[in-house]
Amino acid sequence: xTTERVLMDPxxxxxxxxxxRTPRPAQLDGLRVGILDISKPRGDLFMSHLAKxxxxxxxxxxxxxxxxxxxxxxxxxxxxMVGNVDVVIEGLAD
Amino acid sequence: MPQNTLIVVVKQSCxxxxxxxxxxxxxxxxxxxxxxxSQDDPDFPAGIDTVVDDSNLHQSWQRKIEIVPTxxxxxxxxxxxxxEGWDRQQWAQLAAIDELGATLPASRPGCASKSIDPGxxxxxxxxxxxxxxxxxxxxxxxxxxxxxxMFERGWSDGLPLVxxxxxxxxxxxxxxxxxxxxxxxxxxxxxxxxxxxxVAVNAVMAGCKPEYMPVVLAAxxxxxxxxxxMHGVLATTMFCGxxxxxxxxxxxxxxxxxxxxxxxxxxxxxATIGRxxxxxxxxxxxxxxxxxxxxxxxxxxxxxxCFAEDETDSFWTPLAQERGAAVGSSAVTVFAGEGVQGVVxxxxxxPEALTASFAASLxxxxxxxxxxxxxxxxxxxxxxxxVYRDAGWxxxxxxxxxxxxxxxxxEQLVAGAQxxxxxxxxxxxxxQIPKFKPGxxxxxxxxxxxGKFSAILSGWGASGDVGSTPxxxxxxx
Numbered sequence: 001x002t003t004e005r006v007l008m009d010p011x012x013x014x015x016x017x018x019x020x021r022t023p024r025p026a027q028l029d030g031l032r033v034g035i036l037d038i039s040k041p042r043g044d045l046f047m048s049h050l051a052k053x054x055x056x057x058x059x060x061x062x063x064x065x066x067x068x069x070x071x072x073x074x075x076x077x078x079x080x081m082v083g084n085v086d087v088v089i090e091g092l093a094d
Numbered sequence: 095m096p097q098n099t100l101i102v103v104v105k106q107s108c109x110x111x112x113x114x115x116x117x118x119x120x121x122x123x124x125x126x127x128x129x130x131x132s133q134d135d136p137d138f139p140a141g142i143d144t145v146v147d148d149s150n151l152h153q154s155w156q157r158k159i160e161i162v163p164t165x166x167x168x169x170x171x172x173x174x175x176x177x178e179g180w181d182r183q184q185w186a187q188l189a190a191i192d193e194l195g196a197t198l199p200a201s202r203p204g205c206a207s208k209s210i211d212p213g214x215x216x217x218x219x220x221x222x223x224x225x226x227x228x229x230x231x232x233x234x235x236x237x238x239x240x241x242x243x244m245f246e247r248g249w250s251d252g253l254p255l256v257x258x259x260x261x262x263x264x265x266x267x268x269x270x271x272x273x274x275x276x277x278x279x280x281x282x283x284x285x286x287x288x289x290x291x292x293v294a295v296n297a298v299m300a301g302c303k304p305e306y307m308p309v310v311l312a313a314x315x316x317x318x319x320x321x322x323x324m325h326g327v328l329a330t331t332m333f334c335g336x337x338x339x340x341x342x343x344x345x346x347x348x349x350x351x352x353x354x355x356x357x358x359x360x361x362x363x364x365a366t367i368g369r370x371x372x373x374x375x376x377x378x379x380x381x382x383x384x385x386x387x388x389x390x391x392x393x394x395x396x397x398x399x400c401f402a403e404d405e406t407d408s409f410w411t412p413l414a415q416e417r418g419a420a421v422g423s424s425a426v427t428v429f430a431g432e433g434v435q436g437v438v439x440x441x442x443x444x445p446e447a448l449t450a451s452f453a454a455s456l457x458x459x460x461x462x463x464x465x466x467x468x469x470x471x472x473x474x475x476x477x478x479x480x481v482y483r484d485a486g487w488x489x490x491x492x493x494x495x496x497x498x499x500x501x502x503x504x505e506q507l508v509a510g511a512q513x514x515x516x517x518x519x520x521x522x523x524x525x526q527i528p529k530f531k532p533g534x535x536x537x538x539x540x541x542x543x544x545g546k547f548s549a550i551l552s553g554w555g556a557s558g559d560v561g562s563t564p565x566x567x568x569x570x571x
Binding site for chain 1: 227229230231232233234236240243246249257258259260263281284286291292295296298299311323325326329373377378379380556559560561562
């Protein structure tokens with residue numbers, strides 16, 4: 001019996017590359033904060049309250065909503081956010 | 095063909111090959127030279143009538159040439175000996191010509207054949223072995239156990255896999271008329287193109303037979319369709335995985351099980367079709383527990399969950415047909431499902447009593463207080479179907495009778511009612527609330543002949559536009 005020595009790769013064969021994350025800012029002063037509600041039940045209450053609290057402290061908070069928590073954010077939404085905010089607070093998960 | 099024939103393989107860029115150019119002309123004059131295969135320049139060597147362009151390296155690959163020049167003597171078309179590089183004594187003896195290359199140095203080493211350039215061998219195997227497989231080939235080291243190697247590479251769902259050798263994958267691909275490079279869909283979470291070939295590789299690992307491929311492909315295509323929301327089904331903290339229900343002549347052709355232990359182990363088609371889909375999500379999509387798959391508990395169905403509907407009694411319409419598939423067609427339905435909730439009713443003799451039983455159990459799906467959330471499938475066993483058959487209730491009748499019993503007063507369901515904090519917003523009070531959204535309950539027939547035990551397969555809490563919708567797809571072949 002011949003030994004099987006070559007196997008076909010069942011994976012996506014992705015060559016993942018490590019990318020540097022943008023460093024987390026030490027503070028939010030002066031930054032535009034994006035608030036992304038992922039549409040979990042009552043998550044909107046929490047996230048809009050968070051936005052309100054940030055504004056009370058004089059910060060700029062921009063609110064966004066994902067249509068559903070079950071799917072990745074639509075490209076159009078991401079395009080809206082990129083370049084218009086400096087940091088994103090996303091919630092609310094389990 | 096003459097009894098004794100000589101062939102030579104050369105490349106122009108090799109100095110030794112250039113050196114022996116006059117020798118080749120000598121061989122030609124002797125009438126023994128059948129062909130000179132040139133790997134890089136059909137005009138080299140000069141003055142030779144029988145130069146054959148081997149720039150695609152077919153002859154070089156077939157004859158396993160490692161050095162150029164190589165002189166080969168054939169007898170009756172079969173190789174009997176060869177000389178690699180230039181060696182006057184060897185060449186003279188091979189050609190049986192004493193004065194061959196008398197003016198040349200006694201010997202000169204040759205150069206590497208183009209057919210063994212780095213990576214070339216694999217390319218040529220694909221080119222000429224004609225297997226056409228495009229996936230990367232993973233070589234298992236001599237001292238590796240291939241079963242362990244597959245575990246170590248993270249390909250497994252925890253159980254052993256069938257090694258996906260090129261031969262097995264090719265055999266699997268014969269089970270479908272679709273081309274290997276055809277894209278079936280994008281597998282989440284990495285959203286990579288999943289080709290028919292990748293489906294075949296994972297189907298081999300799952301233990302499928304080639305004849306299962308049309309079903310596997312339909313299940314994958316359905317699971318990767320937008321409506322099914324496979325990303326969400328995978329990523330959820332809830333229990334679900336894709337459940338595959340198969341209808342139509344294919345279930346008989348590939349010997350699926352819709353009878354005894356239909357939801358359990360023991361049938362190869364049931365077991366491996368469901369498993370192939372899960373392995374594809376894992377390996378092609380990159381979806382793994384603890385990573386994007388955040389299921390708190392999950393369920394054993396995430397190894398595999400696939401069965402056929404019992405269509406032996408035409409009294410009940412097959413599920414796929416109810417959902418729009420052509421009469422008599424073979425189809426799969428994929429459903430984001432959880433576990434098996436047994437419904438024991440050994441006393442009901444009337445359809446009303448049995449339906450009341452089913453309804454009470456269905457109301458408890460997910461949470462007794464929940465409604466219009468997840469979908470469900472009611473699997474009615476043959477003994478229970480008989481109760482309906484005897485009363486003349488077909489599936490449509492059962493659907494409507496159940497629907498009547500699955501509506502509740504909203505105030506029972508409000509969060510906090512009956513001492514249970516779960517529940518619906520206060521505005522549902524005073525309204526009639528159905529347990530399932532329209533079309534949310536599916537009914538199938540399956541199970542062994544003896545046993546008054548039906549089952550509920552509850553669905554993922556996020557259904558419809560919010561999450562996953564069941565998808566029915568007719569087989570394309």
